[in-house]
Amino acid sequence: MCPAIVDAVKTRISEKARALGFDAVGFAAAELGPEARTRLADFLAQGRHGSMSWMADRAEQRSHPRALWPQARSVIALGLSYAPESDPLANLAHPETGNISVYARGRDYHDVVKGMLKHLAAFIVSRCAEPGTEVKVFVDTAPVMEKPLAMRAGIGWQGKHTNLVSRRHGSWLFLGEIYTTLALTPDEPHADRCGTCTRCMTACPTDAFPAPYQLDARRCISYLTIEYDGPIDPEFRPAMGNRIYGCDDCLAACPWNRFAQAGHTAKLHARPDLAAPDLADLASLDDAAFRARFTASPIKRIGRARFARNVAIAIGNSADPRLIPAAEHLVRDSDPVVADAASWALYRLKLPG
Numbered sequence: 001m002c003p004a005i006v007d008a009v010k011t012r013i014s015e016k017a018r019a020l021g022f023d024a025v026g027f028a029a030a031e032l033g034p035e036a037r038t039r040l041a042d043f044l045a046q047g048r049h050g051s052m053s054w055m056a057d058r059a060e061q062r063s064h065p066r067a068l069w070p071q072a073r074s075v076i077a078l079g080l081s082y083a084p085e086s087d088p089l090a091n092l093a094h095p096e097t098g099n100i101s102v103y104a105r106g107r108d109y110h111d112v113v114k115g116m117l118k119h120l121a122a123f124i125v126s127r128c129a130e131p132g133t134e135v136k137v138f139v140d141t142a143p144v145m146e147k148p149l150a151m152r153a154g155i156g157w158q159g160k161h162t163n164l165v166s167r168r169h170g171s172w173l174f175l176g177e178i179y180t181t182l183a184l185t186p187d188e189p190h191a192d193r194c195g196t197c198t199r200c201m202t203a204c205p206t207d208a209f210p211a212p213y214q215l216d217a218r219r220c221i222s223y224l225t226i227e228y229d230g231p232i233d234p235e236f237r238p239a240m241g242n243r244i245y246g247c248d249d250c251l252a253a254c255p256w257n258r259f260a261q262a263g264h265t266a267k268l269h270a271r272p273d274l275a276a277p278d279l280a281d282l283a284s285l286d287d288a289a290f291r292a293r294f295t296a297s298p299i300k301r302i303g304r305a306r307f308a309r310n311v312a313i314a315i316g317n318s319a320d321p322r323l324i325p326a327a328e329h330l331v332r333d334s335d336p337v338v339a340d341a342a343s344w345a346l347y348r349l350k351l352p353g
């Protein structure tokens with residue numbers, strides 16, 4: 001395609017992406033520079049992925065878009081804002097409730113973003129490309145390094161908290177990509193705008209950043225509450241507070257959020273019952289009730305046992321003796337990890353003074 005036609009195709013794709021509801025769109029070549037590859041290798045070599053062995057299993061595809069799909073020539077990077085309407089950390093001050101991170105208070109973003117990506121991909125194939133053009137859509141779960149690709153496509157930069165920050169949407173963007181055989185001119189990569197700021201790093205309750213731009217997932221509350229299924233190290237339990245699913249402290253600290261307007265995608269808006277759920281109520285959920293309560297929510301993915309473990313730790317941090325019966329109920333749980341967390345909680349609640 002001649003450059004003028006490529007530009008026209010990019011414009012059509014960008015307009016359609018925005019019409020579908022995406023807040024950011026950019027274009028990159030289907031390749032990652034040597035830094036992302038080396039840094040992923042370092043991260044894995046230091047064991048910072050913890051029990052997420054799937055990260056190491058497909059590291060080659062993760063750090064080489066063409067190792068995942070040799071025919072890919074371009075990547076279309078998309079961002080969808082989920083910026084909250086109010087203070088995302090307000091609920092941390094209510095220890096009798098559980099705090100769910102902003103991204104998981106509404107419908108599962110994997111489903112929402114994937115649906116939008118599929119619409120955009122179908123449009124590209126049917127309306128923007130020569131016959132034979134192929135596309136593949138990804139959001140989160142594929143071996144794709146979404147943040148460095150989005151930075152290369154110019155929709156933001158990787159901040160010191162390691163997530164992509166946008167000048168317009170702050171830290172609150174979900175990412176998705178379309179890999180395609182179309183040759184599209186890359187946009188300019190986004191420059192780093194962190195400057196001397198280190199607010200995200202000092203905001204972290206578990207000191208999970210060994211250095212700027214580096215995260216040790218094993219210390220991160222998001223990893224501990226969502227990805228890790230064993231007994232959480234007692235070192236981290238007090239710092240978890242009432243965070244029962246994910247953590248937003250480093251994202252919320254970012255000064256670039258001040259430009260963000262609340263996300264407009266209704267499906268991602270917070271469910272009222274997940275804004276400040278009662279810990280005693282959550283502790284009483286059996287498997288069937290857990291599944292019913294979290295239908296269409298990303299929380300369903302972690303299963304009832306991991307969730308109940310997190311609830312037990314939040315109960316142990318509540319300093320609220322009214323939650324002793326809830327902890328006693330979980331101590332009798334058939335899952336040893338849940339029972340262990342509940343014993344720890346009971347011990348804390350019964351400590352004098």
Ligand code: B12
Nearest residue numbers: 039043101140146148162163164174175213222223246247
């Ligand atoms: C594994 C994973 C996690 C792990 C590890 C996170 C991590 N930072 O690696 C855990 C479970 C902890 C996690 C937590 C969260 N996650 Co997560 N996660 C992923 C996943 C699947 C892979 C990320 C990855 O490749 N990590 C490996 C490391 C090595 O890569 P990296 O983070 O890009 O590391 C870079 C930096 O270290 C940098 N670097 C190192 N040194 C230096 C030096 C300089 C100078 C510079 C500039 C850079 C630099 O280079 C590395 C390579 O680019 C992505 C989806 C995907 N497929 O990409 C979602 C993803 C990153 N997660 C996401 C979200 C929303 C979260 C949470 C906010 C959820 C929550 N509220 O609890 C937290 C945020 C925690 C945090 N501060 O990162 C979003 C982030 C969106 C965005 N705007 O960036 C993603 C992109 C999913 C999505 N599709 O939207 N996540």
Ligand code: SF4
Nearest residue numbers: 204220221247249250
């Ligand atoms: S998500 Fe929470 S625990 Fe993880 S790095 Fe950010 S502030 Fe620290």
Ligand code: SF4
Nearest residue numbers: 159160194197200254
């Ligand atoms: S809080 Fe500061 S250092 Fe962290 S990502 Fe935002 S601008 Fe960068």
